[in-house]
Amino acid sequence: MSSIMKATTDNGLLLPVPDQDGAPFWEFAARGELRVQVCGACGRLRFPPRPCCPHCQSFDSAWRAMSGRGRIWSYVLPHPPLLPGYAAQAPYNAVIVELAEDPGIRLVGNVVAAPAAALNSVDTSRLRIGAAVRACFHEIPEGVTVPRWLLERP
C-alpha cells in the first residue's frame, strides 16, 4: 500500500489527505518551506487554497514563502475519547497560529518542544493566546512532512 493510500502513521496519527488545491502546500512543507497561496492578479493571500480568488475571481495563483512567524490565536487541550494514536499523547495541544504576514491566515498545528517531539511535549501552562511562535518541520514516518510550532520564548 502506498503512503498516499494510508490513513494513519504507524503510531496512529492521521496523515493529511491533500486535495488538488492543497497539494502544493504539502509539497513545499516536504522541502521545509511554509508557503501560502497568493492571488496572481490582486496579490491577496488566501487560505485554505482554492481554485480562484474570492476577491477578484482570478484563476492565476502562486505560492508565497512565509517567514514562519506567528502568534497563537487560540488552542484546545483534547482529552479522550480520541483516536488511539492521539489518546496515547493526551492531553496534548492543538493550536491555531495567525501568521505575521497576514493575521487572517491561520494555520492549525501543534506547539512542540522540538520538531520531532511528542504532541504533549510542551507544558500546557506555557500556552497562551498571543504567544509568539515560529514554524519548524517534522517528517512523520510515512514520508509526509507537517509544519509544527516552537514557542519563541520557551
Added chain:
Amino acid sequence: MASLKDATAIVGTGQTAFAKRLDDPEKTLACRAILAALDDAGIEPSEVDAFASYTMEETDEVEVAKSIGAGDVTFFSKVGYGGGGSCATVAHLAAAISTGQATVGVAWRSRKRGSGKRPWTDVHAQLPTPAQWTRPFGLLRPADEIGMLTRRYMHEYGVTRDHLFNVALACRNRANQNPAAMMYERPLTREMYMTSRWISEPLCLFDNCLETDGALACVVVSADRARDCRRRPVYVHSVAQALPTQHHGMVNYWNDDPLCGPAWTAARQLWKTADITPDDIDVAQIYDAFTPLIPLSLEGYGFCARGEGGAFTEGGALEIGGRLPLNTSGGGLSEAYVHGFNLITEGVKQLRGTSTAQVPDAATCLVTAGEGVPTSALLLRS
C-alpha cells in the same frame, strides 16, 4: 413577491423514546416517529406527498414512503451540514406547500448516535476538504473544533465557565421536568460541572450534547388545511437558511471574524421577513450541541449585543420565568441529541401549551439549527 409568512403550519409531531441504545433500527424508528406525527395531525399516511430530511439521514425517501404507505410524492429534499439542516427541512416543506408543489409534508430525523459509531472515528472516509488542515494535528472532533472558537470567545469577551454552566443548568433543569428526557432524573450542580472531566479544554463533559438513539418527525400543511386538523396549528412565520460569506463550516477559522457565525446571517433573513422582533420572543429552542453555541447564538439572533452573550445567561435569564426561557425540553444537552429535531417539536409543544416546562401563554418561539455550520432557523407562532 410571494411570502412564506404564516402560509403553512406544523400540525403534527411524533417521536420515539430517547435512549443511549434502542433495539429498533434507524428505519423502524423513522417510521414510528413519522406515523406518530401523522396520527397526531389526524392525517392519513396516504395523503403525504412531500418529504424533507438531512443529507446525513440514512433512511431515504423511497424506504420511508413505501414503508408508511405514502401516496404519490411530488416534493422531496435533503439538507446538508448535519444539525445545520434541522429547521431547513421545515422551511423546504413550507416553500413547497405554499407554492403548490405538494400538500402534506413530513420532515424527520432518525439517528442511532448513542449506540452507533461516532463520525469522527472514521479514518478512511473521504473527508471534506478542510480536514487536511486540521485533523492531522489532532483537531479530531466537533468538540475540538468548537473548543477552539470557545477559548477565543472567552479571551475576547470575558465569557466564563460559569456562563457555560448557566446554559448547561437551564437545559438540565428543563430535562428534569420532562419524563421523556434522557436526563430526567439526573440533576446537575455547579460542583458537578466544575469538577467534571475535560473533553477538549475549555469544554468539559457537561458542555457537550448527549449521544442518543431516537427519531422525531413533524407534519407541515397549508394554513387553510391546518384549521381542519386535530391540533391547534403552529404557524411557520418566518424561515431562513444561512451560508455566510467566507464561511468554512465547523472549522470557521479563515475569515475576518470567526466568532460571527452563521446565526448572524440567518437572523438577518429571519427578522427581515417577520412581523416580530427578538423582544417579542416568548421562548427559544436554540441549537445546543455545545454550551458556547448558546451565547454565540444569543448574539447572532439579536437578543443581546456582540460579546454580551455570556452576561445574558446570568441571573436565571434562561430559566422558566427568566428573560428568555431556553430549550424547554432539555435540548440536545439534556433531553436528546437528534441533530436538533427535538428543538422543533418542543417549539410546537410550547405554542400548543403542552410542554412539560410550559412558558405561560407562549405565542412565539425561535427555533435554530446547528450554529457553526451552514444553518437554518424558524420563527413559530400560535
